[in-house]
Amino acid sequence: MMLVESVICGVIFLLTKGARCEVTELVAEAGSQVVLPCKCEASQCDPAAITWGKDDKGTVWRKQSSGLQYWGSNWFGKGDTRVRCPHSEFAKGDYSLQINGVKEEDGGLYTCKVELRGHVTNKKVMLRVLQVSISPSAPVWGELVSAQCTLTPRLDGAVVQWMLNSYPLRPNTPGVTNLNEGRLTAKAADKLAGTWTCSVHKSKNVWKASVELSVKGIIQPPKDDTKLYAALGSPFTMPCVFSPEFSPTRTLVEKLNRRIPQVFNNRSASSSSWDKSIIIQEVVPENEGKYKCTGIVKGQSLTRTMHLVVAKIVMSKKKGSMMLSCQLSDSSEVTDYEWVHVSYDINGTESIGPILRGQTVSVKESGGEWMCRYNGKNGVLGNVTTQVHFMAGLSGEKSSGVSSNTGTVVGLSFLLVILLLILAQMYKNHQRRKKILQYPALETIVHTVSNEREEREKNRVKE
Numbered sequence: 322m323m324l325v326e327s328v329i330c331g332v333i334f335l336l337t338k339g340a341r342c343e344v345t346e347l348v349a350e351a352g353s354q355v356v357l358p359c360k361c362e363a364s365q366c367d368p369a370a371i372t373w374g375k376d377d378k379g380t381v382w383r384k385q386s387s388g389l390q391y392w393g394s395n396w397f398g399k400g401d402t403r404v405r406c407p408h409s410e411f412a413k414g415d416y417s418l419q420i421n422g423v424k425e426e427d428g429g430l431y432t433c434k435v436e437l438r439g440h441v442t443n444k445k446v447m448l449r450v451l452q453v454s455i456s457p458s459a460p461v462w463g464e465l466v467s468a469q470c471t472l473t474p475r476l477d478g479a480v481v482q483w484m485l486n487s488y489p490l491r492p493n494t495p496g497v498t499n500l501n502e503g504r505l506t507a508k509a510a511d512k513l514a515g516t517w518t519c520s521v522h523k524s525k526n527v528w529k530a531s532v533e534l535s536v537k538g539i540i541q542p543p544k545d546d547t548k549l550y551a552a553l554g555s556p557f558t559m560p561c562v563f564s565p566e567f568s569p570t571r572t573l574v575e576k577l578n579r580r581i582p583q584v585f586n587n588r589s590a591s592s593s594s595w596d597k598s599i600i601i602q603e604v605v606p607e608n609e610g611k612y613k614c615t616g617i618v619k620g621q622s623l624t625r626t627m628h629l630v631v632a633k634i635v636m637s638k639k640k641g642s643m644m645l646s647c648q649l650s651d652s653s654e655v656t657d658y659e660w661v662h663v664s665y666d667i668n669g670t671e672s673i674g675p676i677l678r679g680q681t682v683s684v685k686e687s688g689g690e691w692m693c694r695y696n697g698k699n700g701v702l703g704n705v706t707t708q709v710h711f712m713a714g715l716s717g718e719k720s721s722g723v724s725s726n727t728g729t730v731v732g733l734s735f736l737l738v739i740l741l742l743i744l745a746q747m748y749k750n751h752q753r754r755k756k757i758l759q760y761p762a763l764e765t766i767v768h769t770v771s772n773e774r775e776e777r778e779k780n781r782v783k784e
Contacts (some may be wrong), residue, residue, distance in 0.1 A: 344445040348472070348521075349423045350530040351452035357418040359433035359444050369437040371416045373406070376430040381418065382406055386436075425450050428473035449474055451530040453519040460509040462538035463621045470503040470519030470530070480522045486515040509536045511544050537564040539614060539625040541598075546626055548654055550695075550703030551604045553633035560627070561597040561614035568594040569616030569623070577626070578610040606631055609650040634693055634707040639683070643709055646681040647693035654697045664689040684709065 349355035373381040380393035428450040435442040483490040514536040541562035551557040609631040662674035694704040
């Protein structure tokens with residue numbers, strides 16, 4: 322929490338008998354820590370008597386010149402230990418009062434009185450507490466919200482301004498129904514969630530106090546027109562999640578960009594009473610489009626719209642390589658694309674190749690899993706994967722060449738077998754003749770018998 326944005330120092334000298342008064346103004350944010358200063362030269366304060374008091378609560382703390390210390394009953398009667406004087410600083414002449422967890426009632430005029438040898442010095446500190454509050458702090462969407470900014474005690478001439486998430490709030494700000502200096506009312510909506518800051522201006526000084534406002538209702542998707550990304554062919558959960566403390570009724574998820582809205586009756590992604598998300602088992606191109614999640618909470622109809630973007634990878638062949646293109650049905654939020662190649666060896670060990678960039682990439686002889694990861698301004702939006710197989714006919718020319726070579730080899734093998742058979746037969750005939758030539762008389766007898774047989778057959782024919 323912020324301590325003090327600025328310190329207004331006004332020094333008033335009251336030239337009364339043996340007394341001097343100094344006034345310092347401080348502004349602290351509620352819940353912060355503040356130190357009310359009271360310092361003097363160590364040589365002048367020892368052995369001085371120091372007394373801290375508050376105008377409406379009497380003595381806060383007192384140290385006698387002997388060193389004894391006392392705390393006022395109004396401050397420690399109920400065990401309040403938020404206020405203390407650090408003993409370690411006494412030797413330096415520092416008797417500042419430290420208040421932890423400042424509260425609105427701590428605001429007011431404090432006095433540090435230093436008494437030494439009959440001389441009294443009064444150092445006055447005006448503490449103003451700046452506090453901003455919102456009621457209710459966590460409203461339901463559509464519920465009226467009241468915000469208040471207070472400075473205790475009031476500071477005449479101060480001007481109050483309101484800011485939401487560092488932007489000024491004005492009477493014409495959507496949702497703001499009344500804006501009047503330190504008070505405003507607004508209708509709770511997603512655009513009004515965040516950090517509300519009250520700024521108090523006085524001359525050149527500015528003090529600020531802040532508080533967080535969270536609007537309950539539908540928490541997923543977080544805002545209207547949220548873009549959701551799904552990969553073609555994969556399962557997807559369409560979010561429709563309410564604040565956990567709610568049990569909404571009449572909930573549904575429907576697709577809007579159709580003539581007749583399509584209501585999804587798919588099984589719920591969760592059994593909880595506040596999670597009404599639905600599951601799309603397999604994303605198809607027709608799932609792309611605008612959807613609406615609705616439900617009734619405390620009589621209020623809550624609605625959240627979202628847009629489903631479908632991503633896919635388109636493959637095409639080009640000059641012996643494979644072209645991979647990452648395509649989305651709506652790429653308005655995409656700033657760049659990254660491609661990651663994942664492959665596995667025979668043992669199933671995964672290896673990741675170098676990252677390629679661009680919506681379309683060319684890959685050669687790098688089969689396996691390819692993932693396209695698309696990024697936006699705030700990081701990764703989603704991813705889609707595909708399998709690339711180069712042996713399934715990546716190049717027709719290469720396949721026909723392989724077939725032609727195979728036919729040639731088969732033909733040559735057949736001719737070689739025939740040639741070997743002919744040579745074997747010739748070798749057998751040659752061997753047979755060599756055996757016969759070893760017996761010439763036998764050869765003569767064979768020829769004579771053969772000639773006689775031929776003569777008998779001729780004579781038979783003539784008769």
